Amino acid sequence: PAIDLREWLTQVVSQFQERAIAQSHPIDLKMGDRPLFVRAEEDLLRQALFNLLDNACQYSPPDTPISIRLYSKLRHAAIAVEDNGIGIPSEDLPHIFDRFYRVDLVRRPQHGSFGLGLSIVAQIVEVHGGTIGAASAGDRGTTFTLELPICAASPAKIH
Numbered sequence: 001p002a003i004d005l006r007e008w009l010t011q012v013v014s015q016f017q018e019r020a021i022a023q024s025h026p027i028d029l030k031m032g033d034r035p036l037f038v039r040a041e042e043d044l045l046r047q048a049l050f051n052l053l054d055n056a057c058q059y060s061p062p063d064t065p066i067s068i069r070l071y072s073k074l075r076h077a078a079i080a081v082e083d084n085g086i087g088i089p090s091e092d093l094p095h096i097f098d099r100f101y102r103v104d105l106v107r108r109p110q111h112g113s114f115g116l117g118l119s120i121v122a123q124i125v126e127v128h129g130g131t132i133g134a135a136s137a138g139d140r141g142t143t144f145t146l147e148l149p150i151c152a153a154s155p156a157k158i159h
């Protein structure tokens with residue numbers, strides 16, 4: 001079904017903020033004021049966003065902000081999740097969407113970490129015909145950008 005990502009994100013972010021892991025990070029949600037429709041299974045897409053937000057919280061120091069931006073890029077809607085955490089070394093970036101891949105096992109929290117979250121995100125994005133990418137500037141944090149095709153059934157812009 002077609003969903004407006006603005007409404008959907010507002011709802012999903014407030015659901016995430018009720019979780020324990022979210023309590024230690026302020027989340028800043030930025031988006032434009034025009035609806036942005038995509039075709040999506042809401043539950044799957046929520047799982048993907050929650051996995052990205054779990055990571056953003058887990059791999060950044062307490063109280064550092066996480067920003068979520070929604071914007072349009074030609075025929076795609078983009079959701080960028082940016083943290084101010086420990087970052088991902090460039091040599092690891094090509095592998096982080098692989099199943100069971102975890103960076104630098106010594107430094108990372110061991111409990112409850114399987115290296116599966118991002119592989120699930122990648123699969124969910126793929127079934128939606130979208131893409132996911134990651135960029136990191138050393139220890140200045142990481143940005144994950146998820147892109148989904150804008151739905152052709154979007155209501156025409158009112159002039």
Ligand code: ATP
Binds near residue numbers: 085108142
């Ligand atoms: P889980 O299955 O519980 O999600 P995980 O978090 O280790 O375990 P992924 O979410 O797939 O697994 O992430 C893979 C690895 O990528 C992580 O172990 C971590 O090293 C790195 N990583 C993921 N997101 C971030 C982030 N926002 N900042 C820094 N490192 C990250």
Ligand code: MG
Binds near residue numbers: 051054
């Ligand atoms: Mg994870």
